[in-house]
Amino acid sequence: MTCFDRTRETADLWKQFNEGRNLLMLAPRRIGKTVLLNRLRDMAADRGFRAVILDVEGYREEKDFFRQCCAAIQEELSTGAKVMTALGDRLSRVFKGRAEGAGDWRQWLLQTDWREFADHLLAHLDDHAGEPPWLILVDELPVFLQALQHRDGDRAIGDFLYWLRNMRQKYRRVRWLYTGSIGLDSIARRHGVEGALNDLEPFPLSPFDRPTALDFLVDIARRRECELDQAAGEIILQRLGWLSPYYLEKIAEDACTQAGPGGKVDAARAGAAMDNMLDLGKRTYWSTWREHLDRNFPEPERSRLYAVLNAVTRDAAGATGDTLIGALNRGGGEAVGQVELRSLLDTLLADGYLEVNLEGEARRYRFRMNLLREWWLRYVVL
Ligand SMILES: Nc1ncnc2c1ncn2[C@@H]1O[C@H](COP(=O)(O)OP(=O)(O)O)[C@@H](O)[C@H]1O
Numbered sequence: 001m002t003c004f005d006r007t008r009e010t011a012d013l014w015k016q017f018n019e020g021r022n023l024l025m026l027a028p029r030r031i032g033k034t035v036l037l038n039r040l041r042d043m044a045a046d047r048g049f050r051a052v053i054l055d056v057e058g059y060r061e062e063k064d065f066f067r068q069c070c071a072a073i074q075e076e077l078s079t080g081a082k083v084m085t086a087l088g089d090r091l092s093r094v095f096k097g098r099a100e101g102a103g104d105w106r107q108w109l110l111q112t113d114w115r116e117f118a119d120h121l122l123a124h125l126d127d128h129a130g131e132p133p134w135l136i137l138v139d140e141l142p143v144f145l146q147a148l149q150h151r152d153g154d155r156a157i158g159d160f161l162y163w164l165r166n167m168r169q170k171y172r173r174v175r176w177l178y179t180g181s182i183g184l185d186s187i188a189r190r191h192g193v194e195g196a197l198n199d200l201e202p203f204p205l206s207p208f209d210r211p212t213a214l215d216f217l218v219d220i221a222r223r224r225e226c227e228l229d230q231a232a233g234e235i236i237l238q239r240l241g242w243l244s245p246y247y248l249e250k251i252a253e254d255a256c257t258q259a260g261p262g263g264k265v266d267a268a269r270a271g272a273a274m275d276n277m278l279d280l281g282k283r284t285y286w287s288t289w290r291e292h293l294d295r296n297f298p299e300p301e302r303s304r305l306y307a308v309l310n311a312v313t314r315d316a317a318g319a320t321g322d323t324l325i326g327a328l329n330r331g332g333g334e335a336v337g338q339v340e341l342r343s344l345l346d347t348l349l350a351d352g353y354l355e356v357n358l359e360g361e362a363r364r365y366r367f368r369m370n371l372l373r374e375w376w377l378r379y380v381v382l
Pocket residue numbers: 001002003004005006027028029030031032033034035036181245246247249
């Protein structure tokens with residue numbers, strides 16, 4: 001996956017790593033976090049770092065986390081294999097007589113407590129004697145925390161987050177960047193463990209700006225031997241509204257498929273490609289937006305989030321707080337007040353569904369991505 005642009009972001013990230021900061025990048029799914037992490041890893045050697053990516057989605061326990069960490073280091077091109085051999089030797093000395101087995105790190109990971117193992121691993125990475133510092137890029141940390149919670153209950157989240165924080169304090173030469181598509185900050189707040197994140201610098205990742213989005217569309221078309229004109233680009237940007245690389249790419253690809261090699265993507269083709277995005281056959285493009293609500297929010301919060309979104313959808317101009325309170329309390333049940341509404345809106349703003357516009361004193365909430373509103377209207381609202 002080649003990473004288009006993100007020049008300003010990567011420059012800023014390297015600056016922060018050089019200043020010794022550890023970062024937390026929370027942004028909605030498919031905005032380009034994983035692509036950006038890969039870009040960072042590929043640039044690392046030039047920037048004087050050794051970087052590994054841990055994709056922790058799908059892991060269930062701490063040992064998986066560190067097995068993946070070790071495996072990624074082993075594959076790191078500059079010194080990874082050497083570092084892991086040395087770690088094996090180090091562990092053999094430390095654990096001598098305490099466990100059976102050879103000097104391979106895998107054996108020690110199996111046979112020892114993960115905390116002890118990981119502490120030695122991080123001490124080893126911290127102690128880099130003249131080599132570039134390590135940068136650990138952890139992708140989708142909140143998903144892993146949810147797996148821990150599933151296994152061990154609520155305490156697991158705080159336990160692991162505080163343990164990580166301790167390691168960051170203890171081994172200050174190892175740099176960390178965590179990403180998440182689920183609001184890790186709101187999970188931490190819900191469990192009263194915000195303190196475990198308070199040493200991390202938030203790094204917001206935005207969608208593309210207009211010029212970048214236009215260049216991106218033209219670039220995709222060019223790779224497919226098509227030509228995308230200015231008017232087509234404008235139409236796509238206008239109707240999409242929120243310039244997520246993922247949706248830009250899907251639309252441009254569809255338009256190019258219609259145009260065929262050597263073809264032209266004009267305004268009409270662009271419009272048709274956007275209509276196609278709303279076909280039922282393309283529902284996987286959109287399913288994450290519903291899944292996010294269905295998976296990550298317990299009732300009654302989930303139904304309330306849907307109620308807010310459904311109410312917002314009805315008017316292209318968006319909805320005011322009063323309209324939303326009305327919609328939330330229409331069905332009877334426990335009354336929903338301003339404080340609760342505030343919290344629902346904070347979630348939907350942070351997770352990329354809504355944006356807010358100020359109209360004099362009044363705030364108006366609208367879908368951030370026009371095309372998502374069109375989808376919601378067609379398939380979700382009853
Ligand atoms: N900078 C970029 N350049 C090119 N394509 C991108 C870029 N960012 C995102 N994309 C496209 O969007 C898709 C989703 O990006 P991804 O990094 O997987 O999102 P996230 O990790 O935030 O869920 C990618 O597979 C790619 O097709």
